[in-house]
Amino acid sequence: xxxxxxxxxxxxxxxxxxxxxxxxxxxxxxxxxxxxxxxxxxxxxxxxxxxxxxxxxxxxxxxxxxxxxxxxxxxxxxxxxxxxxxxxxxxxxxxxxxxxxxxxxxxxxxxxxxxxxxxxxxxxxxxxxxxxxxxxxxxxxxxxx
Amino acid sequence: xxxxxxxxxxxxxxxxxxxxxxxxxxxxxxxxxxxxxxxxxxxxxxxxxxxxxxxxxxxxxxxxxxxxxxxxxxxxxxxxxxxxxxxxxxxxxxxxxxxxxxxxxxxxxxxxxxxxxxxxxxxxxxxxxxxxxxxxxxxxxxxxx
Numbered sequence: 391x392x393x394x395x396x397x398x399x400x401x402x403x404x405x406x407x408x409x410x411x412x413x414x415x416x417x418x419x420x421x422x423x424x425x426x427x428x429x430x431x432x433x434x435x436x437x438x439x440x441x442x443x444x445x446x447x448x449x450x451x452x453x454x455x456x457x458x459x460x461x462x463x464x465x466x467x468x469x470x471x472x473x474x475x476x477x478x479x480x481x482x483x484x485x486x487x488x489x490x491x492x493x494x495x496x497x498x499x500x501x502x503x504x505x506x507x508x509x510x511x512x513x514x515x516x517x518x519x520x521x522x523x524x525x526x527x528x529x530x531x532x533x534x535x
Numbered sequence: 536x537x538x539x540x541x542x543x544x545x546x547x548x549x550x551x552x553x554x555x556x557x558x559x560x561x562x563x564x565x566x567x568x569x570x571x572x573x574x575x576x577x578x579x580x581x582x583x584x585x586x587x588x589x590x591x592x593x594x595x596x597x598x599x600x601x602x603x604x605x606x607x608x609x610x611x612x613x614x615x616x617x618x619x620x621x622x623x624x625x626x627x628x629x630x631x632x633x634x635x636x637x638x639x640x641x642x643x644x645x646x647x648x649x650x651x652x653x654x655x656x657x658x659x660x661x662x663x664x665x666x667x668x669x670x671x672x673x674x675x676x677x678x679x680x
Contacts, residue, residue, distance in 0.1 A: 422596040424603055447599050451567040451592045472622035
């Protein structure tokens, strides 16, 4: 298990692969973000998107799934404080395959039990970032203060 | 329909009501954020959370549902650029009822067809903000430049 002490600025990782289907995009959007350019292929075709695109919150949630599977699962995480500078740069479209790239930006004290790590997260489609954010995540200290 | 010209800094709205169940919290987390404090009531009881809490991305997605239903549905929105300062301040727990409060922080030009509106969004449980963020949303101009 990786603890707070194991993170250092500059560490990078690339991982994950997930291909999203049109039916998943529509199902998520019908539940959480029912705007026509997410839910209705015919209406979406008439918008600047030119077709159905995923809700930005779906893109974020799919990114989280890859982060949990490949980045957080072997760590002593205490949860996240939040996210800065979340940007949806390009839409996620049916059939796109996403992967994730992370870079540790900063580490610092938080409590006797945990430290705060700021991680730049890029969600990529064919090496191009479609979503970027800076996540603020708490990790348990191996040796509490 | 409300357009970019209809937004002014200082405008506030409060709306929505949605009660989240434990099964929904677990179902979302199994799909997108399978960490034990989101998916496993017994394991979660042993953590500082004291029980299952919603994934932060679930809280954000439920907030989006209320925003679409009550805020965006009667507007000419062109989608969102992103979010700043997203903070999960308190966990969302089974049985909690959320509502939303918005305040327009800033408006400015974006393109001939759209303007950019920065909206402070608070997700509330019993009047207390459990999640806050600043959303950057594009709205179509009533009269394109």
